[in-house]
Amino acid sequence: MIYPDSKIVLEVRGLCATVNGTEILKGLDLTVRRGEVHAIMGPNGSGKSTFSKILAGHSAYEVTGGSVMFEGQNLFDLAPEERARAGVFLAFQYPIEIPGVINSQFLRLTYNTVQTHRGKEELDPLEFDDYVREKMKLLEMSPDFLERSVNEGFSGGEKKRNEILQMAMLDPRLAILDETDSGLDIDALRIVANGVNQLANKDNAIVLVTHYQRLLNYIVPDYVHVMEAGRIIKTGGKELALELESRGYDWVGVEHKAVARAVA
Amino acid sequence: MSATGTINAGYLETLLAGQPQLPTSPLAWLNALRAEAVDRVGVLTVPTLRDEEWRFTDISLLTKMPFHPVRTTISLQAADIEHFYIEEAATRLVFVDGVYAPQLSSGIAGSGVTVVNLEAGFAAHAATIEPYLGRLTEFRDNVFAALNTAFLHDAALIVVPRDISVTVPVHLLFIATQKDVVSYPRCLLLAESGSAVTVIEDYVSLQEDAYFTNAVAEIALLDNARVNHIRVQREGAKAFHIANCAVSLARASNYQSVSVAFGARISRYNLNVQLAEEAECAVDGLALISGRQLADTHTCIDHAKPHAVSHQMHKCIVGGGAHAVFNGKIMVRQGAQRTDSRQSSRNLLLTNKAHVDTKPQLEIFADDVKCTHGATIGQLDSEEVFYLQSRGLSDTAARNMLTYAFGAEIIERIPISSLKCQLEQTVLEQTATQL
Numbered sequence: 001m002i003y004p005d006s007k008i009v010l011e012v013r014g015l016c017a018t019v020n021g022t023e024i025l026k027g028l029d030l031t032v033r034r035g036e037v038h039a040i041m042g043p044n045g046s047g048k049s050t051f052s053k054i055l056a057g058h059s060a061y062e063v064t065g066g067s068v069m070f071e072g073q074n075l076f077d078l079a080p081e082e083r084a085r086a087g088v089f090l091a092f093q094y095p096i097e098i099p100g101v102i103n104s105q106f107l108r109l110t111y112n113t114v115q116t117h118r119g120k121e122e123l124d125p126l127e128f129d130d131y132v133r134e135k136m137k138l139l140e141m142s143p144d145f146l147e148r149s150v151n152e153g154f155s156g157g158e159k160k161r162n163e164i165l166q167m168a169m170l171d172p173r174l175a176i177l178d179e180t181d182s183g184l185d186i187d188a189l190r191i192v193a194n195g196v197n198q199l200a201n202k203d204n205a206i207v208l209v210t211h212y213q214r215l216l217n218y219i220v221p222d223y224v225h226v227m228e229a230g231r232i233i234k235t236g237g238k239e240l241a242l243e244l245e246s247r248g249y250d251w252v253g254v255e256h257k258a259v260a261r262a263v264a
Numbered sequence: 265m266s267a268t269g270t271i272n273a274g275y276l277e278t279l280l281a282g283q284p285q286l287p288t289s290p291l292a293w294l295n296a297l298r299a300e301a302v303d304r305v306g307v308l309t310v311p312t313l314r315d316e317e318w319r320f321t322d323i324s325l326l327t328k329m330p331f332h333p334v335r336t337t338i339s340l341q342a343a344d345i346e347h348f349y350i351e352e353a354a355t356r357l358v359f360v361d362g363v364y365a366p367q368l369s370s371g372i373a374g375s376g377v378t379v380v381n382l383e384a385g386f387a388a389h390a391a392t393i394e395p396y397l398g399r400l401t402e403f404r405d406n407v408f409a410a411l412n413t414a415f416l417h418d419a420a421l422i423v424v425p426r427d428i429s430v431t432v433p434v435h436l437l438f439i440a441t442q443k444d445v446v447s448y449p450r451c452l453l454l455a456e457s458g459s460a461v462t463v464i465e466d467y468v469s470l471q472e473d474a475y476f477t478n479a480v481a482e483i484a485l486l487d488n489a490r491v492n493h494i495r496v497q498r499e500g501a502k503a504f505h506i507a508n509c510a511v512s513l514a515r516a517s518n519y520q521s522v523s524v525a526f527g528a529r530i531s532r533y534n535l536n537v538q539l540a541e542e543a544e545c546a547v548d549g550l551a552l553i554s555g556r557q558l559a560d561t562h563t564c565i566d567h568a569k570p571h572a573v574s575h576q577m578h579k580c581i582v583g584g585g586a587h588a589v590f591n592g593k594i595m596v597r598q599g600a601q602r603t604d605s606r607q608s609s610r611n612l613l614l615t616n617k618a619h620v621d622t623k624p625q626l627e628i629f630a631d632d633v634k635c636t637h638g639a640t641i642g643q644l645d646s647e648e649v650f651y652l653q654s655r656g657l658s659d660t661a662a663r664n665m666l667t668y669a670f671g672a673e674i675i676e677r678i679p680i681s682s683l684k685c686q687l688e689q690t691v692l693e694q695t696a697t698q699l
């Protein structure tokens with residue numbers, strides 16, 4: 001929801017980045033304020049996941065230009081774990097499996113680590129157990145998932161729910177959900193969307209990365225951005241998503257080029 | 265060769281020095297067995313890097329150490345060793361520098377299950393054990409097994425009668441207390457038809473100087489018997505540990521073993537498992553070493569008969585400049601059709617100087633079999649590290665967690681919860697200090 005005079009959470013200016021020498025992001029601009037829900041849409045390969053992972057601090061990507069301010073500080077001054085503690089959260093498009101690391105232990109350790117850095121109380125195993133089960137109810141997850149290795153043998157949809165569970169535990173200021181809708185059937189989609197809606201409030205912001213409009217029926221965005229070839233080339237309201245759904249992406253690129261020519 | 269031969273001969277002679285002082289056994293066959301072993305020691309030599317079975321493991325350091333058999337036994341109080349006890353295992357035999365310590369032990373004698381020092385089992389079991397003691401291990405070709413057999417005196421004897429299930433685990437605790445001493449721990453486990461038992465073979469130390477443990481275990485499972493065998497090698501940092509274990513599985517029996525190696529400067533574990541029809545075994549191992557440690561595990565799983573199943577997972581976590589060796593031989597003999605064998609060797613190197621040699625060795629002489637094997641050697645997965653960091657864990661905490669998880673997969677298979685917790689704690693502490 002758009003609030004007047006809301007503080008800026010994320011300010012991206014002219015971001016350029018390469019991976020293995022190939023330029024992927026080519027001058028990306030984006031401003032996100034507290035309380036807002038943004039959707040970034042765009043064809044496969046346009047750089048959406050690259051952008052998401054750069055925000056989380058993945059070392060495979062080299063930032064070659066531009067700036068990213070998070071809550072008034074230079075995001076690139078922070079190590080990945082410091083970003084997480086400061087409130088950046090990425091729900092991965094492909095959450096990896098970590099055999100041998102038990103989900104409940106993992107969740108508790110990350111939760112307590114982040115709490116400590118925020119100057120809040122840790123929870124002991126019993127208290128934590130109550131807390132996590134409460135959050136799992138929100139996502140209609142069986143407590144059995146606590147005793148399994150992180151994501152190991154989870155279905156696509158179960159992995160996505162586990163990501164949102166972590167979001168619920170870590171209470172981020174900025175949540176980037178990368179294709180959280182892919183691999184979800186309609187019931188799971190509704191459950192996950194419902195969970196995200198309950199977590200959204202006037203103090204945090206959510207960036208939904210998706211290339212289908214479907215999710216946006218459940219989580220209604222304040223802004224829709226179209227990304228192409230490493231840049232945001234159009235921004236509109238929630239109607240834009242419907243238009244993209246019926247007309248595809250090509251026209252946006254054509255229009256963008258025409259505007260660029262006219263300006264030049 | 266002759267030069268080495270001479271050094272070896274002198275060395276072995278020194279090791280045999282205390283042997284004639286052993287009391288004569290009332291059993292003629294046992295005396296004969298020892299005498300034969302002494303003869304074999306005279307013929308065999310200490311292996312060197314030129315021996316195929318030892319080409320990664322240099323034990324020349326061992327031959328330079330002045331080890332001698334124990335001269336005076338140290339008397340320990342329960343309080344000295346209580347921290348080694350395993351809550352669930354009320355039945356316990358304790359050997360101090362290889363010598364049976366009755367005051368610290370709580371065995372079982374009389375009718376039913378037997379858990380005693382060897383001598384105490386003669387009256388009831390001499391005839392029962394004769395076909396197994398010194399027969400399962402091929403000491404005639406193995407100088408360390410031959411030395412152990414030459415010194416065969418005190419030994420853990422477990423006999424589980426037909427159709428009896430022993431619910432309480434048996435703890436065999438071998439404690440090293442003196443430097444420069446060589447000890448010869450020995451176990452014989454006989455699980456009669458349809459019986460079941462869990463045994464923990466545990467090597468610990470109360471001192472940090474060099475000593476030498478040369479152990480032999482023999483395990484026989486008769487038809488349908490079940491044995492859980494947990495082996496914990498947590499010797500002192502300067503110790504030498506060489507052990508041979510031979511397991512024979514009769515029809516439809518089931519052997520589950522988890523063996524962990526944390527200790528010793530140089531350790532070598534040879535495990536030979538022979539399977540009859542429909543027998544099943546799971547043989548898992550974990551070596552967690554650092555500094556200048558060397559841990560070598562050689563296993564041979566012998567599918568001698570059809571329809572047997574073997575599963576093996578061996579893992580090594582190698583830090584510092586340590587060196588791990590795994591040689592996993594799977595033998596499928598002619599006629600051993602429908603063999604189902606799975607082997608996996610997974611290795612984690614924590615530093616650039618850490619080193620592992622892993623060698624699966626399949627020898628298959630039957631055609632209708634299912635045998636798979638695989639080996640991986642690697643560092644921690646950077647995507648896994650990043651995932652944990654993205655949830656707020658520091659790089660170090662993330663690496664600790666992943667290293668711990670790698671080892672925990674094996675420890676998890678130990679069916680005794682207090683021991684499992686204790687060993688998980690060890691893994692946690694060791695990984696934390698290494699990263």
Ligand SMILES: Nc1ncnc2c1ncn2[C@@H]1O[C@H](COP(=O)(O)OP(=O)(O)O)[C@@H](O)[C@H]1O
Pocket residue numbers: 019020024042043044045046047048049050051060
């Ligand atoms: N680690 C990588 N190595 C090489 N190329 C990469 C890597 N990650 C992404 N790319 C390339 O960058 C481009 C953008 O990918 P990505 O950010 O995943 O797009 P999207 O999420 O929008 O589908 C693609 O052409 C992809 O092949």
Ligand SMILES: [Mg+2]
Pocket residue numbers: 048049050093178179
């Ligand atoms: Mg993507």
